[in-house]
Amino acid sequence: MDYKELFKLCSYSEDLLIKDAPRIEKALEKAKLGPADIEIGMERLDKYFWMESAGVRKCWGIWLKQFVDIANCRDEHEKVVYYSFPLEAKMGGAINLAGHYAHSPEFVLLFLLGLMFGKVGPYFDLAEQNGMPPTSGMCGVNKMRLSSMISGIVDPYPDVVLVSSFFCDNEAKTDELIDYHFPGVPRIFVDNSLDANWDEYPNMYPEIGERRVSYLSSNFKHTIERLREDHGIILTDKHFKDAGRSMGSVFFDFQEVLECMKADPIPVPNNDMLLFYMLTTMSERRTMEEGPEAVKLLAQDARRRVEKGEGATKKGAARVAQAMPWYSDPEINQMVEEAGLAPVVSPFYWVHPKDLTKSKYSTYEDKAAETFMRMGLTHSTPGLIFRLKECVKFFELDGILWNAMYTCRPVGGHPIIIKKHMEEAGVPLLIVETDQMDSRDTPTEALRTRIETFAEMLKIRRMEKVSG
Numbered sequence: 118m119d120y121k122e123l124f125k126l127c128s129y130s131e132d133l134l135i136k137d138a139p140r141i142e143k144a145l146e147k148a149k150l151g152p153a154d155i156e157i158g159m160e161r162l163d164k165y166f167w168m169e170s171a172g173v174r175k176c177w178g179i180w181l182k183q184f185v186d187i188a189n190c191r192d193e194h195e196k197v198v199y200y201s202f203p204l205e206a207k208m209g210g211a212i213n214l215a216g217h218y219a220h221s222p223e224f225v226l227l228f229l230l231g232l233m234f235g236k237v238g239p240y241f242d243l244a245e246q247n248g249m250p251p252t253s254g255m256c257g258v259n260k261m262r263l264s265s266m267i268s269g270i271v272d273p274y275p276d277v278v279l280v281s282s283f284f285c286d287n288e289a290k291t292d293e294l295i296d297y298h299f300p301g302v303p304r305i306f307v308d309n310s311l312d313a314n315w316d317e318y319p320n321m322y323p324e325i326g327e328r329r330v331s332y333l334s335s336n337f338k339h340t341i342e343r344l345r346e347d348h349g350i351i352l353t354d355k356h357f358k359d360a361g362r363s364m365g366s367v368f369f370d371f372q373e374v375l376e377c378m379k380a381d382p383i384p385v386p387n388n389d390m391l392l393f394y395m396l397t398t399m400s401e402r403r404t405m406e407e408g409p410e411a412v413k414l415l416a417q418d419a420r421r422r423v424e425k426g427e428g429a430t431k432k433g434a435a436r437v438a439q440a441m442p443w444y445s446d447p448e449i450n451q452m453v454e455e456a457g458l459a460p461v462v463s464p465f466y467w468v469h470p471k472d473l474t475k476s477k478y479s480t481y482e483d484k485a486a487e488t489f490m491r492m493g494l495t496h497s498t499p500g501l502i503f504r505l506k507e508c509v510k511f512f513e514l515d516g517i518l519w520n521a522m523y524t525c526r527p528v529g530g531h532p533i534i535i536k537k538h539m540e541e542a543g544v545p546l547l548i549v550e551t552d553q554m555d556s557r558d559t560p561t562e563a564l565r566t567r568i569e570t571f572a573e574m575l576k577i578r579r580m581e582k583v584s585g
């Protein structure tokens with residue numbers, strides 16, 4: 118099948134298809150995607166995604182454009198910067214607005230090769246053959262990062278890499294391995310002090326301890342200085358302000374979609390929410406240019422569904438927060454809904470009203486450090502637990518589906534302690550132990566049985582509450 122059909126379905130115009138044909142063809146060739154894959158992609162979009170939604174089609178278009186940009190970036194930009202996820206929201210945007218290319222290619226490839234084309238498994242195998250055996254406990258994101266370079270989809274020699282070791286230790290370890298395969302690429306490490314007393318976040322929120330703000334802030338300052346002095350990448354206040362405006366518009370407008378998710382049934386399916394969750398955190402050029410419109414369109418589509426009383430799940434399904442949907446396997450996300458749960462929200466993408474408390478800081482670096490850690494998960498496990506409890510209240514949820522991803526400390530947290538705290542607060546929590554990025558070992562049918570049982574229990578609990 119001709120790739121143009123797929124790209125048109127994902128909001129590419131005829132003009133853009135003609136103009137961008139050489140770029141698109143180069144990207145498809147690098148990823149070894151041929152007509153048979155395009156046909157599979159069309160079938161999977163139809164089967165797993167809400168393609169009637171203009172917002173979803175537009176969002177897929179943005180992911181496709183990011184994929185094409187990644188394959189072409191080395192030829193098109195003098196300076197190429199990769200950052201491991203997550204970078205502070207405005208930093209990537211500012212680098213792009215300064216005329217360079219900055220991105221975090223691994224999520225784009227997980228979505229394209231996983232969700233859309235269903236051929237991500239060989240990339241995980243490739244990473245395992247090249248230094249990340251299963252016993253190393255590296256997550257699928259980092260496996261994709263390594264294999265995207267080894268396979269040649271991504272140029273392994275950017276001008277500089279920004280390593281987000283302020284959130285996740287696996288990132289820096291992966292960069293060490295990438296340096297073994299592709300030596301000599303300069304790296305700037307963005308660190309944070311990850312130690313906090315257990316009660317610090319719940320006692321202080323929305324304030325964040327000054328010691329922690331100043332530590333992370335000084336790392337942001339150091340990054341900006343190194344970019345300028347060692348790499349000639351000059352970032353101005355205007356770049357940060359403009360990036361903040363664009364990304365803020367994507368993130369805050371997305372809260373309207375979350376408002377719609379309070380409805381029963383929920384309007385937006387799990388797989389489609391995933392596309393948007395990650396879009397809101399990708400501070401790169403396509404998201405800044407087209408993300409606000411995609412989010413507005415999704416909000417309109419969601420509102421229309423709510424007004425008609427239609428939805429993605431059965432009315433009355435048990436309503437849960439979910440750590441995150443599965444990143445490369447849409448079948449599991451759909452199964453969660455079929456098994457009787459309504460996945461309302463991933464708490465990491467919800468703006469708590471107190472997040473908007475005016476900051477006492479004035480510089481970009483200080484404000485960014487404070488905003489980042491106010492999100493809870495990015496502060497500490499108690500920060501995560503606090504936010505989960507708040508999220509349950511705000512969205513009136515029945516329970517939590519918690520993916521205690523064994524390869525990931527920040528997202529996995531301390532699962533048993535999280536469960537204990539939530540259950541003490543009267544919120545049932547089901548722990549599932551899978552790699553959300555790499556589902557090769559996920560026993561989907563066994564998981565279905567566990568989720569069905571959990572959903573049934575939540576429903577009975579709710580009926581008991583109603584009948585007093």
Ligand code: SF4
Nearest residue numbers: 256258285287524525
């Ligand atoms: S999934 Fe977890 S371990 Fe992997 S990159 Fe993200 S935060 Fe790090």
